[in-house]
Amino acid sequence: MSALLWLLVALPLGAGTALALAGARVDRPAPALGGAVAVATLGLAAAVAVARPETGAPLFAGMRAGLAVDGLSAVLVVTVAAVTTAVLVFAAGEFGRDENRGRFFGLMLVFAGAMLVTVTATTLPLLLMAWEVMGAASWALIGHWWRQPERVRAADVAFLTTRTADLGLYLAAGAALAGGAGSLSLDALPHTSGPWLHLVTAGAVVAALGKSAQLPFSFWLSRAMQGPSPVSALLHSATMVAAGAYLLLRLNPLLAATGWAGPLVAWTGAVTALALGVVAVAQSDLKQLLAASTSAQIGFMVTAAGTGGIAAGTAQLVAHAATKSALFLAAGAWLTALGTKRLPALRGAARRYRLVGGAFVVGALTLAGLPPLSLWAAKDEVLASARADSTGLYAVGLAAAAVAAVYSVKAVWYVTRPLPEKVRTGPGGVRSRAGNGRTGLEGVRSRAGNGRTGLEDGRAGPGNGRTGAENVRTGPEDGRSGAESVRTGPEGVRSGAENVRSRPEDAPTGYHTERRGTRRTARTTPAPLLVLTLAAAGLGVLALPGPAAWLKRLVGAPDEPSPQPWELGLSAGVVFAAAALAWWRSGRPAPAPRAALRGARGWLCLERAARALVVRPVLGLARALARFDDRVVDGAVRQVARGGTAAAGLARRLDDGAVDGAVRAVAAGARNLGRQARRPQTGLLHQYYAQAAVGFAVLVLIILLVR
Numbered sequence: 176m177s178a179l180l181w182l183l184v185a186l187p188l189g190a191g192t193a194l195a196l197a198g199a200r201v202d203r204p205a206p207a208l209g210g211a212v213a214v215a216t217l218g219l220a221a222a223v224a225v226a227r228p229e230t231g232a233p234l235f236a237g238m239r240a241g242l243a244v245d246g247l248s249a250v251l252v253v254t255v256a257a258v259t260t261a262v263l264v265f266a267a268g269e270f271g272r273d274e275n276r277g278r279f280f281g282l283m284l285v286f287a288g289a290m291l292v293t294v295t296a297t298t299l300p301l302l303l304m305a306w307e308v309m310g311a312a313s314w315a316l317i318g319h320w321w322r323q324p325e326r327v328r329a330a331d332v333a334f335l336t337t338r339t340a341d342l343g344l345y346l347a348a349g350a351a352l353a354g355g356a357g358s359l360s361l362d363a364l365p366h367t368s369g370p371w372l373h374l375v376t377a378g379a380v381v382a383a384l385g386k387s388a389q390l391p392f393s394f395w396l397s398r399a400m401q402g403p404s405p406v407s408a409l410l411h412s413a414t415m416v417a418a419g420a421y422l423l424l425r426l427n428p429l430l431a432a433t434g435w436a437g438p439l440v441a442w443t444g445a446v447t448a449l450a451l452g453v454v455a456v457a458q459s460d461l462k463q464l465l466a467a468s469t470s471a472q473i474g475f476m477v478t479a480a481g482t483g484g485i486a487a488g489t490a491q492l493v494a495h496a497a498t499k500s501a502l503f504l505a506a507g508a509w510l511t512a513l514g515t516k517r518l519p520a521l522r523g524a525a526r527r528y529r530l531v532g533g534a535f536v537v538g539a540l541t542l543a544g545l546p547p548l549s550l551w552a553a554k555d556e557v558l559a560s561a562r563a564d565s566t567g568l569y570a571v572g573l574a575a576a577a578v579a580a581v582y583s584v585k586a587v588w589y590v591t592r593p594l595p596e597k598v599r600t601g602p603g604g605v606r607s608r609a610g611n612g613r614t615g616l617e618g619v620r621s622r623a624g625n626g627r628t629g630l631e632d633g634r635a636g637p638g639n640g641r642t643g644a645e646n647v648r649t650g651p652e653d654g655r656s657g658a659e660s661v662r663t664g665p666e667g668v669r670s671g672a673e674n675v676r677s678r679p680e681d682a683p684t685g686y687h688t689e690r691r692g693t694r695r696t697a698r699t700t701p702a703p704l705l706v707l708t709l710a711a712a713g714l715g716v717l718a719l720p721g722p723a724a725w726l727k728r729l730v731g732a733p734d735e736p737s738p739q740p741w742e743l744g745l746s747a748g749v750v751f752a753a754a755a756l757a758w759w760r761s762g763r764p765a766p767a768p769r770a771a772l773r774g775a776r777g778w779l780c781l782e783r784a785a786r787a788l789v790v791r792p793v794l795g796l797a798r799a800l801a802r803f804d805d806r807v808v809d810g811a812v813r814q815v816a817r818g819g820t821a822a823a824g825l826a827r828r829l830d831d832g833a834v835d836g837a838v839r840a841v842a843a844g845a846r847n848l849g850r851q852a853r854r855p856q857t858g859l860l861h862q863y864y865a866q867a868a869v870g871f872a873v874l875v876l877i878i879l880l881v882r
Contacts, residue, residue, distance in 0.1 A: 176223070177230035180242050183219040183252065184292045187212060187259075191284025194277050201277040206267035209280030213260040216287070220256035224249035234300055237357050241297035246729035247489060251294040251421060254493050257710075258413040258500050259287040261703035265504050266405035268697025269511060279319060283409065286312040290414040294421055299351065299359040303344050306382070306418070310337050313415050317402035329401035332782070336395035337415075339789075340385020347378030361425065365432040376429055376436045379422065384440075387419030388470045389447045389477055393454075394781035396470055400462045404507025407462060411469040412500035417492055420473050423480035424488045430481065441481025441564060445571040448474030450779065452578030457765070457775035461506050461516045461586060467778070468542060468582055469499060471575060472550075475557045478572060484560025486727040486735050491557055494549035494714045498541045501707035505535035508696045508704075509590075518589040525590040530701055534708040536587055541711045543583035543754055544576050546747045549711055552718025554579075555746050559738040576746060580753035588761035 190212045194205055201208070229243035244252065263283060270276050289312060292305035311334075318330030348359060354371025356363040367375050388396040396416065400407060410416060423430070423440060430436040448471045455467035472495045479488030508531045509524050510516050525532025541548040554576055562569035716722050720737075727733050738746075765772060774780055855866060 176226045176228035179219055179223050179226065180228045180230050180244065180295065183216065183223055184242070184288055184295065186219065187216050187284040187288030187291065191281045191286075191288055193281065195281030195285065197281070198277045199275050202272060202275070205276040205280045206263075206270070209263050209284060210260070210267060212284055213256070213263045213287075216291075217253075217256040217260050220252040220291075224253050229297075231297070234298070238300060238359055239298060240301040241360065242292075242295045242301070243297045244295055246731055247421075247425065247485070248294050250489055250493060250726075250729070252291055254496050255287060255290050255294065255413045258496050258707075259283070259409060261707050262405050262409045262500060262504070264699055265408070265507070265697075265703045266403075266699075268699030269403070269405060269507065279316075279403070282312050282316050282319075283405070286316060286409065286414055290418060293418050297361055299344070299348050299361060299364070302361070302422075303348065306341060306344060306386075309415055309418065310334060310341060313337075313399070313406075313410060316406040316410070317399050319403055319406065326401040329398040332398045333395040336392055336785070337385050340392055341382050343378035343381035343385070345378070347375045347382070350374035350378065362428075364426065365428045373433055376433045379426055379429065380436055380440060383419035383422040383426075384443060384477070385419065386422070387416055387473045387477060389419070389443055389474060390450065391781055391785070393447065393451055393467075393470045394778045394785065396466045397463060397778050397782075400460075400466050404462075404503055404510055407466070408500045408503035408507065411466070411503060412496040412498075416469055416473055417476075417496065420476035420480065420488065420492055423477060424485050424492075427480060427483060427485055431483065437481045437483070438565075439481070441478050441561065441568055442571075444474040444477025444479075444481060445561070445568055445575065446474075447471065448478065448575035449571055449578060452575050452582060454775050454778055455582035456578065456585060457772055458582075459518050459776075461509075461518055461521060462503070464518070464582055464586055465499065465502055465506060468579070471579060472499070472542070474575065475554060475572065478568065479557045479560050482560045482564040482568070483732075484557055484735055485730045485732040486723070487553065487556035487560045489730055490714075490717045490723075490726060491550070491553040494541070494553045494711065494717070497707050497710035497714060498538050498550060501534055501538040501704060501711055502542065504700070504704055504707065505531050505538065508700050512693055512696050514691055518586065521590050522592045523590070525587075526593070528696055531696060531704065532590060534704040535590060537708045538711050539583045539587045543580040544746070544750045545580070545754065546743075546750075547715045547718075549714035549717070551747070551750070552715045555718065555738040555743055556723070556735075558746060559736045559742060562742070563736045573746060573749060577749050577753035580750045581757040584754045584757040585761050588758055592762075 190208070194201060194208060223244045227244050227249065229241075231239040231241040234240040263280065266280070266283070270279060286309060289305045289309035293302055293309065296302035296305060314330050314334035317333055318327045320326050347364075350371045351359055351364055351367050354367035354369060354375065356367045356375075364375055364379075365372075384390075385392040396411075399410060402410070430440060451467045451470040451474065455464050455471060458464040458467060472491070476488045476491045476495075479485070479491060506516060509521060509528065512528060513521065513524065515521065525535060537548075541550050544551045544554050546552075558569055558572050558576070561572045717726055723737060724733070727735050777783070855862075
């Protein structure tokens with residue numbers, strides 16, 4: 176059975192790497208190959224979930240790369256594989272042949288494979304490797320459309336933010352080694368000795384909070400929305416964002432060993448659930464709303480991990496994975512069909528695309544926590560665990576549940592709002608009446624007998640040509656829809672891209688704000704949407720006494736508290752009241768100061784704060800260190816070099832002036848002596864006699880004087 180476990184992680188990683196490297200050369204078969212690998216991975220996940228194998232291999236001296244499937248891992252591997260399969264089936268119809276489908280499907284498989292390694296790893300080194308691969312794959316997927324600079328910058332922000340938090344795992348690994356946990360087994364971390372235990376815990380908590388986009392790291396999830404919709408669906412549901420929550424659930428004994436980590440994690444999750452829920456309410460972009468709701472919903476899982484609610488957090492994770500993947504796939508289908516993700520422009524989208532709309536409404540109501548849908552059950556399990564720990568924590572969690580109902584119902588209100596039937600036209604174009612929320616979506620009647628133009632039939636008057644949905648003129652605030660316009664007048668209706676007139680202020684509430692809409696959904700959309708929607712709704716059975724007790728035994732937490740009947744009733748009442756209030760207030764200005772609204776829409780200014788408190792000081796420190804390096808360190812090196820050059824010059828002068836001078840002087844003296852000695856050498860015999868006589872006389876004189 177250990178071979179199945181190795182195959183479970185090797186198949187998506189190996190096949191994904193091969194597809195990504197092949198790239199455009201396998202564009203045609205890439206969707207089918209990716210889907211086949213995902214289906215095979217799902218089958219392997221089901222097999223290992225039943226068999227529960229355990230295996231390992233030597234990694235470093237005294238360390239092993241361990242893999243195992245226990246109760247928690249069994250739930251997670253099936254969840255990851257199932258969501259990956261659904262997302263890849265959906266993505267097969269979303270990417271045209273002009274896209275690099277080989278690279279995309281390959282990276283998606285690598286992304287999912289890294290998550291499978293994460294949830295089955297039993298040792299910290301292997302988990303850290305998968306953690307890093309997951310982060311790198313997310314960077315490449317968010318920046319998939321790399322020719323657009325803003326998407327690349329968004330990928331950079333998301334990657335660098337999570338990478339900063341990931342440093343905590345390196346700190347944890349180093350502290351564990353120093354504290355005596357030499358094997359770096361996850362089970363051995365709570366037994367780290369002395370103060371090293373606190374460093375291990377702090378590092379793991381920071382890494383998990385960063386990966387799960389909890390405060391203060393939440394803003395990177397907003398930037399991640401620049402990626403393709405299938406990436407968002409997988410990233411937000413069962414892989415990267417869920418990885419941090421899973422790690423906290425897995426390391427619950429480590430949190431309990433310190434005493435301070437559990438309450439810190441629980442309160443961080445609860446505050447994130449409430450604060451990011453408020454951020455979601457303030458959004459007018461559907462994907463941004465869903466992104467903020469992800470941080471908020473992950474906050475419930477983090478709260479469960481901090482209070483010891485392993486089964487509650489697991490149920491929340493699984494139910495949220497199905498729900499959020501379905502919601503993002505629906506948003507992606509509308510983005511493909513209508514070219515926009517702005518909520519005002521999506522008015523009536525659920526009525527026009529009924530299957531997608533039905534799936535979205537069910538998913539959104541599940542996200543709202545309405546009974547008897549799955550997140551109602553999971554949320555109440557989390558709240559029961561929180562109440563057992565702290566009444567204040569329970570109150571914050573209940574408030575966050577109410578806010579969840581508000582942002583979910585807000586999205587439902589926009590996409591199900593009826594379309595208008597009448598518009599006012601004029602010679603300058605087709606437009607709706609200002610301030611009345613009417614749009615030219617279903618049919619537009621032009622003046623001067625020029626026929627009719629409209630979204631449904633695209634008909635114009637006799638001889639006046641044909642026009643379609645793209646030929647609707649829009650307005651900024653009154654609900655006018657359609658990113659492009661048609662010009663009408665006495666000469667007829669002219670359609671086509673060359674006749675489009677669009678005002679910049681019309682774009683925020685019109686179609687085609689992101690891309691050119693196709694006005695249809697892909698053939699691969701219905702199946703994964705229906706499966707995920709049914710799972711999102713049906714997983715509420717986990718709240719029933721029998722399934723709830725089974726899940727608690729499965730994850731090894733049979734004594735977890737269950738919600739009391741009054742808790743179920745209270746939370747249901749709060750959620751229904753919040754949902755009713757949200758439906759009644761939707762479409763009206765929010766009763767809040769403008770500054771507060773701007774802050775909420777800007778994700779609490781977290782990115783701006785990070786740039787001010789972290790990025791700029793770090794860059795300033797880097798510049799200061801660069802100047803210190805240039806002027807002090809390099810300056811000292813340059814001064815040493817200059818000193819060496821000066822000493823060499825002095826030595827050269829000493830050598831030239833003294834040593835070489837002395838040698839030259841000796842040579843000159845020898846030369847002079849030789850010259851003087853050569854002068855008597857005349858070659859004349861009588862001179863030699865005279866010289867001998869003089870020399871003899873001098874010698875006799877010296878002898879006489881000496882004596």
